[in-house]
Amino acid sequence: MLRSITSRPITQKHDLVVIGGGPGGYVAAIKAAQLGLDTACIEKRGTLGGTCLNVGCIPSKALLNNSHLYHTIKHDTQKRGIDVGDVKLNIENFQKAKDTSVKQLTSGIEGLFKKNGVTYYKGSGSFVDEHTVKVNAIEGGEDATLEAKNIIVATGSEVTPFPGITIDEERIVSSTGALSLKEVPKKLAIIGGGIIGLEMGSVYSRLGSEVTVIEFQGAIGASMDGEVAKTTQKFLQKQGLKFKLSTKVTSATRNGDIVNIEVEDVKKGTKESIDADVLLVAVGRRPHIEGLNAEVLDLEVDKRGRLVIDSEFRSKHPHIRVIGDVTFGPMLAHKAEEEGIAAVEYITEGHGHVNYGNIPSVMYSHPEVAWVGQTEEQLKEAGISYKVGKFPFVANSRAKTNQDFDGFVKFLADAETERVLGVHIIGANAGEMIAEAGLALEYGASTEDIARTCHAHPTLSEAFKEGAMATFGKAIHF
């Protein structure tokens, strides 16, 4: 009797319950607690940080950074006057370094929850009714029933399955498996020439794999500006990656330790067979709503499975808001974070702010590719007159001294007012430099504003300034 009483799930009341502890959810939870709400966050993974910190942005950046270092030491030191001996890859320690970064970051968020007074429930959250969420505990957690005045759904996204291809996370892997390969495959095939495919392709190419990227579309790089995408492909080809564009995969079968991939040229109809030691399926991600029991509330999705919300993130039940990958907009961690803050501010203040025209994207290849605002293709389609200003890193002093000068800065500015409409950068450090473009866009700056702002010398950011200058006059150093 006593046992049945003590093991009964606890019922707790909170001002706000956040379902999902990824970049959208955990940021929302911390912000809400800071603004005085009694806040709880439910996460079923066992560690906070969501896909981004556990099996996405963070581990992939660890692999990208360290594989770049390895490649540089192995192939790029002699011309810098550094003679090194035998360089070997220790794949076990290579993976361990990644795991350490992930562990430090995810445990850091748990610390932030404690610091800000967010109650953390380890388990999966599912709706019981409009105001009640049940927590099914995982190891280390406790079953609970939570009553909430407000609920934020931030359940993120999952890998989109490729119909007919079985992911075993050994030879046929998703992005999750690609982060934890035990050995460097001799041949790596990748379905999908988007950001994830190209980043992982870069990692294993640097480690010695022969990489083939198979892309259904006629260009790589998803939403990149067309010119930038072509240049990126050129640079990656120079590094050894092979591309099969306008090519569809008709089947992929594992035969022992080999994966056989049948492909077909979309335009010519010619067929080809490719063998690989590992096949990475990276065709995108889809909203994750499974297990949420949202059916009980009759929540709606659009035809892509994204939960439908209004401009204030409200679902059909106004006190239930939805943010991040599981709803509209690009599936990016920083977009989810912005929405987390804004959704909480709508609850507490009645207003919030996310500028969807100013969400930067970064691909962490080498050179990096980063962009924000509109592409040339979008401006043409919208019939907006624009000017282009470009500046190559080969004419930038810091890039020259770094012996790392592939790429350029490209500005798109309104033809009449020179207001910045879009910035596209391919080059070392592009992912950091794009922040300046974001600030310019947010404040409605013109390219002249940027060109008249003093930039430190010698820095890569001088290329940014000169790119702006080139939209209305001439760059000095090119």
Place this chain on the structure above:
Amino acid sequence: MRPTSISLRHVPLIKFIGDRSVKPHPESQGIIPNGQGTVKISTFAASQPKHSKPPSKSQQSTSSLNSKPFDFVSVNELPKRFQNTPFEESEIESINSGVGYL
């Protein structure tokens, strides 16, 4: 007596008193809750492809496109290398001391 922190508290001059009607999310292409173009979640879920079940070792050599659909329900079902490792004492200490890395 009012503490300085209260008497000098910043009161924003901007008032957000615009239209409070339901507007579509900027990225939704015009769809709003309870509006046209929405699909019931139960209807949608039934139509979606599932992740295929990984074959057993004995099946691997003949694995084909016709394997049964399967979804991992829990992270605990994944191979051990994808599962979470327990915290070490030093990490717990780090967390409790308020260190945040983000």
